[in-house]
Amino acid sequence: MTTGIRGGPQGAAVTFENVTKDYGQVRAVDELSLDIAQGRTVAFLGPNGAGKSTSIDMLLGLRRPTSGTVRVFGKPPHDAITAGHVGAMLQSGGLLSDVTVRELVTLMSRLHPRPLPVDDVLERANITEIAERKADKLSGGQTQRVRFAIAIAGDSDLIVLDEPTTGMDVENRQIFWAAMKTQAERGKTILFATHYLEEADQIADQVVVINKGRLLANGTAADIKAQAGFQKISFRLPGVTRDRLLMLPNVVSLEVINERVLIQTSDSDKTFYSILDAGYRPEEIEITALGLEQAFVAITQQDNGADAPEARAEDAR
Numbered sequence: 001m002t003t004g005i006r007g008g009p010q011g012a013a014v015t016f017e018n019v020t021k022d023y024g025q026v027r028a029v030d031e032l033s034l035d036i037a038q039g040r041t042v043a044f045l046g047p048n049g050a051g052k053s054t055s056i057d058m059l060l061g062l063r064r065p066t067s068g069t070v071r072v073f074g075k076p077p078h079d080a081i082t083a084g085h086v087g088a089m090l091q092s093g094g095l096l097s098d099v100t101v102r103e104l105v106t107l108m109s110r111l112h113p114r115p116l117p118v119d120d121v122l123e124r125a126n127i128t129e130i131a132e133r134k135a136d137k138l139s140g141g142q143t144q145r146v147r148f149a150i151a152i153a154g155d156s157d158l159i160v161l162d163e164p165t166t167g168m169d170v171e172n173r174q175i176f177w178a179a180m181k182t183q184a185e186r187g188k189t190i191l192f193a194t195h196y197l198e199e200a201d202q203i204a205d206q207v208v209v210i211n212k213g214r215l216l217a218n219g220t221a222a223d224i225k226a227q228a229g230f231q232k233i234s235f236r237l238p239g240v241t242r243d244r245l246l247m248l249p250n251v252v253s254l255e256v257i258n259e260r261v262l263i264q265t266s267d268s269d270k271t272f273y274s275i276l277d278a279g280y281r282p283e284e285i286e287i288t289a290l291g292l293e294q295a296f297v298a299i300t301q302q303d304n305g306a307d308a309p310e311a312r313a314e315d316a317r
């Protein structure tokens with residue numbers, strides 16, 4: 001099931017239409033259909049091997065779909081890139097050797113028809129201080145910042161970032177996302193793959209979850225949390241036993257740590273009223289929705305469970 005988000009194919013920055021990508025026997029992307037409206041900041045989430053990089057490579061024209069169509073601003077990816085509409089920061093690949101950071105950024109920005117001034121790019125990416133250093137002699141975090149500079153140098157309408165903050169320390173991560181926010185405020189469409197769910201929760205206004213190449217969820221972070229459908233109840237209840245609480249309705253998981261009870265439930269109202277009906281009077285009560293990370297884990301585990309042999313046998317009964 002997917003939850004929708006306002007904005008459709010009209011004015012879409014990116015469209016995947018029934019896209020499948022096979023590497024020999026491996027199906028990396030499986031009938032993916034997705035629209036990303038212009039001006040959105042979109043987080044692309046999925047466990048390792050879910051098909052994020054393959055999808056990004058297809059929208060950058062680096063790989064061809066086995067079937068289906070990818071469009072970028074209504075054009076084949078290659079045409080959109082040639083027209084300078086796309087800036088990208090990929091996960092791998094070294095930087096050129098024997099050139100300085102400034103020379104590299106200058107070189108890459110000249111590939112675009114309407115580049116930003118190089119000094120602006122260096123400043124926005126927080127690399128002015130290392131501009132005269134050799135590009136192949138940088139730390140992991142510095143290399144990421146140079147890659148980011150290359151992604152924004154062309155002042156492109158779509159910025160695609162594959163795990164951009166990997167290797168960055170906390171301070172550089174904050175500088176990086178502040179720079180991305182400025183890009184978003186200037187109307188750019190930003191698509192980023194990440195394993196940092198907190199970043200996705202804070203920054204993205206659309207979250208796309210894929211697993212095994214299939215689209216599992218698409219909406220705001222709040223939509224995704226609602227789709228996971230679980231809440232957490234936590235309270236203090238001296239002397240209670242785990243076995244008694246397990247009898248409560250809608251309980252998905254339960255922990256008792258030092259008299260504090262932590263319940264994950266699919267219906268917090270029903271579970272909580274049953275606690276009161278059973279005569280318990282808990283204290284220090286907290287009822288909260290799942291965070292994006294927990295929702296993501298719940299959604300992907302449900303999907304993995306649906307594919308497990310026992311679940312299929314269950315379905316068949």
Ligand SMILES: Nc1ncnc2c1ncn2[C@@H]1O[C@H](COP(=O)(O)OP(=O)(O)OP(=O)(O)O)[C@@H](O)[C@H]1O
Nearest residue numbers: 023026027028046047048049050051052053054055
């Ligand atoms: N060049 C390739 N040849 C064969 N199989 C590949 C190739 N590239 C990726 N795959 C496989 O395709 C699937 C999707 O991989 P992909 O790199 O797109 O996932 P991902 O979501 O980006 O993963 P990660 O989070 O680990 O970077 C995986 O099963 C992977 O092993």
